[in-house]
Amino acid sequence: MPLRLSEGWFAFALVLPALLGIFVVVLFPLAYSLWLSFTDVNLLRATGPAIELFGVRVPLFRWVGLQNYARIFDDPLYWSSLWRTLYFVGAFVLEATLMGLGMALVLNERFAGRPLMRSLLLIPWSLSRVVVGLLWVGILDFEFGALNGLLHNWGLIDRSIAFFKEGFTALNVLVSVYMWNQAPFATLLFLAGMQSVPEDLYSAAEVDGAGYWQRFRFVTLPALRPILFLVLVLATVNGFLMLDLIYVLTMGGPANETTTISWLGFQTAFAFFKFGPGTAILYTLTALCLLVTIVYQRLILGRFEPER
């Protein structure tokens, strides 16, 4: 090798392609979107200010200051969507964590067919959210839904239940369907955590006369704390970002009653092609996610990787 690099610069050269890639596909678009949220984007106007990057003319549009933000904060729909988002995230985090932990507790027991169950856990999680939405339509639909069919067979209902007709019900159905898709991943994380608890801790607790729930409370739960934090944070961020299920199941309706911030931003930008206000809405969502990331950094990285 004619050129001898020092160890540090050799490693830097290995990282460089990935960092350049992330700059081009994440950081630059992120900055450009931020810029767009302060401008008056007109998709039909080809002229106007622009910057040339490697021969590509990227339009800059007209700067309007905080006008887009003022407009969205003036809109009562923004605020109702924000409160709805907070409800959605809260309910989703609660359901996904409890269900994830509950399934992990069962699957961590010894029973015949345990390895098979771990494979089954991956099925809901590996489906596209479009398919997740689709298959729950098959179960919950007013006319051909299997659940309505079964309840009818068992004589529990005379008339089919319309799960997507009333706003609050629809919102809760969205929470549960998303939970069905996401909780198995939490279960995998919890199971990995449970496996790292030394077996003799349980035997010792048993010798001391601890019952099942006491062993859970005093041995399992403390050992799972880092993973619990991780699950909570991932669920929170995923809850804020959920978009595709709304597209497939409710389109934000009825009457905007399942419209969350991410759906509002998506609609504003790509259904009404108002990129300025749309990116402004999506940027407030980004700020929320950033806040969660900082908490994540403080609570998890700060505590468990100090020596690196």
Added chain:
Amino acid sequence: MARRRVGSRLVLYGLVAGITLWLIGPFVWLFVTSISYQRNLLARPLSLIPPEVTFDNYRMVLGLVRFHAEGQASKIIPAMVNSVVVGGLVTVLNLVIGTTAGYAYARYRFPFKTFSLFALLFTRMLPTVVLIPAFFLMLRAMGLQNTLSGLIVAYCSFTLPFTVWIMKAYFETVPAELDKSALVDGCNRLQAYYRVVLPVSGPGLVAAGAFTFMLCWNEFIVAQVLNTKPGTTTLPPVIAGMNGQINIDYSVIAASGFLGALPAVLLVLFFQKYMVQGLTAGSIKG
């Protein structure tokens, strides 16, 4: 005591049965509906075992028979091809670029290491949807709107940080003595990486690759917004588009959904051991 044992075994197996039903029941039902006639799904009382089994729905979505909505349904095969191309190329790009970076993060100290690691963590938490307006205008300016290349670029934004992270966690489990002895044996640093460490890193590469492909195969929103021209998009937008049509029977849509889901499900089940290891290691370490 013995009776209590039997009782708790019963409760346990009951719970396991319940979880099994919860996890795969809906997916099995998707398959059942896809081999049923719509009239049998509408029948009350409903029969869980289809009274008539048909593959007409699959014939329709695969374009083997003519029917009234064949315009929408015939897009399935080209969209699947697009999905394979996009997913495959993004996976290759990720493995080449992301793995090298993950290796450097696991083994070396270098300028901007902590800073760039934090940037990676930050990009992992970023909502992809906020980047779409920028991608839309950038790709339009480059003439890459409605092309697979544009999608490939956009998909790297959410896959690359993951790949680096998973591979970093994986390389941390490979003993550093391996590289050291390779260096002693006369390899240079680069050779130590691709001749000695990379060949024993199959499980990590499989985990990262399968995960990347799955993310791309399942992605919906980006493809829906960026590639709107017929024939340029991937499978999920086509399935979602059929779902929005009232003139298409649910059983037909279910067939397209099942076909769309199958590759990702099989991939994940086939590589599950590696994926679970890779993902849990990548997550737990931070």
